[in-house]
Amino acid sequence: MPTKLHKNPTIYTLATDLGLKVTTDPVTAIKDHCHRQIKRFLKEFSHCTTLSGLLDLAAQKLGTTFREIHSDADLVQLTQEYADRGETCAALFNSELTDDVYGVTFKLLRPGKFDLPYISLIDCRGSKKQRCYFTKWHELGHLLILTDQRRLSFKRTHALHELKSPEESMVDVIAGEFAYYAPMVRPYAKGSLTFDAIDAARTALCPEGSYHSALIGLVNVWPTPCVLVEAKWAGKKSSSPGQYFSSFALRAVSVLVNDAARQHGIQLHKNFRVPERSVIHSVFTESLAEGTGVEDLCWWESSDGTRLEKREIRVSAKRIGDTIHALLIPR
Numbered sequence: 001m002p003t004k005l006h007k008n009p010t011i012y013t014l015a016t017d018l019g020l021k022v023t024t025d026p027v028t029a030i031k032d033h034c035h036r037q038i039k040r041f042l043k044e045f046s047h048c049t050t051l052s053g054l055l056d057l058a059a060q061k062l063g064t065t066f067r068e069i070h071s072d073a074d075l076v077q078l079t080q081e082y083a084d085r086g087e088t089c090a091a092l093f094n095s096e097l098t099d100d101v102y103g104v105t106f107k108l109l110r111p112g113k114f115d116l117p118y119i120s121l122i123d124c125r126g127s128k129k130q131r132c133y134f135t136k137w138h139e140l141g142h143l144l145i146l147t148d149q150r151r152l153s154f155k156r157t158h159a160l161h162e163l164k165s166p167e168e169s170m171v172d173v174i175a176g177e178f179a180y181y182a183p184m185v186r187p188y189a190k191g192s193l194t195f196d197a198i199d200a201a202r203t204a205l206c207p208e209g210s211y212h213s214a215l216i217g218l219v220n221v222w223p224t225p226c227v228l229v230e231a232k233w234a235g236k237k238s239s240s241p242g243q244y245f246s247s248f249a250l251r252a253v254s255v256l257v258n259d260a261a262r263q264h265g266i267q268l269h270k271n272f273r274v275p276e277r278s279v280i281h282s283v284f285t286e287s288l289a290e291g292t293g294v295e296d297l298c299w300w301e302s303s304d305g306t307r308l309e310k311r312e313i314r315v316s317a318k319r320i321g322d323t324i325h326a327l328l329i330p331r
Helices: 009-017 026-044 051-062 072-084 088-096 126-144 166-179 182-188 195-205 211-221 259-263 279-285
Strands: 064-069 101-107 118-123 155-158 227-234 249-257 290-296 312-320 323-330
Touching: 009 026, 009 166, 026 051, 026 126, 026 166, 051 064, 051 126, 051 166, 051 182, 064 072, 064 126, 072 088, 088 101, 088 118, 101 126, 118 126, 126 166, 126 211, 166 211, 182 195, 182 211, 195 211, 211 227, 211 249, 227 279, 249 279, 279 290, 279 312, 279 323
Parallel strands: 064 118
Antiparallel strands: 101 118, 101 155, 227 249, 227 323, 290 312, 312 323
């Protein structure tokens, strides 16, 4: 969760606008509000058992139609289609879908007899295609918390590196809750957590989700302890400009400790050097496709020499491009 989001006055106001009782944590109140809606949808359609099905069901119940844009020609055609229907929002399609915007939702002013009231444009051009699945859930997140005061506004999904408003950050949290909805993942989360198990769950539940998003989403909700590490050759960001390149090493540029691991007291911090005796390091330096090994968490240490606690772990490492992804699982 973004730092101090639960203390942000904008989020508190949003919770009260939604008619929620808020004590000290408006973020939890808003997430609970969204969960109640999703559970109600699923109660009406009990046959929905996949994440892809849940996405379609939520879009239908929230009143939006996804329109994917895979080329500039698609955008031109879609703009003309809605302009011909007298929808003034069509004039904004091109200007709103800038390089740093992945999706945008508009309320239609003149919907047809069988049209849903909203349209969500999902930009799938170029590298944006990799985030198509999450972008759809982000747009639905906006609709899950849409208050009466905002019925005519449109909502955007911004790029990951953009500085986001508190509401955009809140919607990212909501999208993360449902893109890999824990109750639907649990039936597939049996036995050891492996890359093969993640591939199988992704194929069964949401094949349209990118591998990277599935890796993060599924590890995050998996009921057994796991730390997901993304390792790359990188410099220490706290170094001065003159020291930056000399600090280069194989580092954990991204770390996800799931809830089950946190409950077991496991921790690992971003930017730690990968131990040279780890299989992660071997896969990287020896150009291997993958590797496994039994290691100890105490091999990992911070730049000031602080070591993690002694704990035996099973490590599975897999190369994806110039990045090594690894699952660290306590034994």
